Amino acid sequence: MLFAGNASRYVASAFLYAAIFIGSNSTPNIFLNSLLFGREVLPAFSTPMTAKLNFIEYTEGNNHFIVNFYSEDEWAHLKNTLQQDDTENYNQLGERIAYVEENYGVTEENCIGSDPVRKDDLSLLEEFVSDHKSGKGKYTPFVRDVHILVHNENIKNLCIVDTPGLNDPNTINSEETVKWIKAAHAVIFLLRNKGYEASDK
Numbered sequence: 757m758l759f760a761g762n763a764s765r766y767v768a769s770a771f772l773y774a775a776i777f778i779g780s781n782s783t784p785n786i787f788l789n790s791l792l793f794g795r796e797v798l799p800a801f802s803t804p805m806t807a808k809l810n811f812i813e814y815t816e817g818n819n820h821f822i823v824n825f826y827s828e829d830e831w832a833h834l835k836n837t838l839q840q841d842d843t844e845n846y847n848q849l850g851e852r853i854a855y856v857e858e859n860y861g862v863t864e865e866n867c868i869g870s871d872p873v874r875k876d877d878l879s880l881l882e883e884f885v886s887d888h889k890s891g892k893g894k895y896t897p898f899v900r901d902v903h904i905l906v907h908n909e910n911i912k913n914l915c916i917v918d919t920p921g922l923n924d925p926n927t928i929n930s931e932e933t934v935k936w937i938k939a940a941h942a943v944i945f946l947l948r949n950k951g952y953e954a955s956d957k
Contacts, residue, residue, distance in 0.1 A: 775917045775933075775940035787946060788812070788918075792910045798878060808885045808899050809932055810918035815905035823873040823884045824900045831868045831898075834928055852897045860894040867898035878904070901932075 785798045798812075826834065838846035856862045875881075882892035884899050917940060919933040937943055 772914050772942075773917060773936075773940045774914065774942045774944060775919055775936040788916065793906075793908060798881075798904065798906075808896065808920060809901040809929065809936075810885060811901065811903045812911065812916040812918060813903065813905050814909075814912045814914070815907055817905075817907065818876060819878055819906050820874055820876045821878060821881060821884075821902055821904045823875070823895070823902050825867045825870045825872075825895075825898050826900045828869045830900065830928070831864070849897065856894055856897060862894050862898075864898065867895060 789796050789798055835846070835849070838849060853864065881902070881904070883894045883896075885896060885902055886893040887896065917936045919936055920929040
């Protein structure tokens, strides 16, 4: 299993790593379904999926995904960093936490430090990786990364790292995006057909 914080070490393995860096309002799953599968294997959400790091890999078994939540130390680091350096995004994190608790009954205590969770229905990805504003991201504030394992020969020796980009309010996500852009064998930059937006530059 891959872990986001070890980008350089894992890229040194036999796999080919491709990092996807998305521009504003791009939806990488539409691109991935078309390029890799020719049909909808990954749910093509109407909003960008990558509120979290996603690793797409081959499996010889059935399609499934595994969710890794923040450890207690990682969560404390994230909150302390935002509180000291970025009050606005610290407050936004608090709003997201309050939103999922009020609407879904999901709390920090339910998730932080929890064991990885496996799901065999890819349509449930929305609950773990979509922004809470989509109305689907029940657990997203507490998710570290997600590993999507798909039975498809096209990616047998390939790992696709679907990144949140550099403008993410979560500093850990932005830091991991930089690590994977530097470490990957190839980087795919997705933009809307009208080109760059101001926030992409």
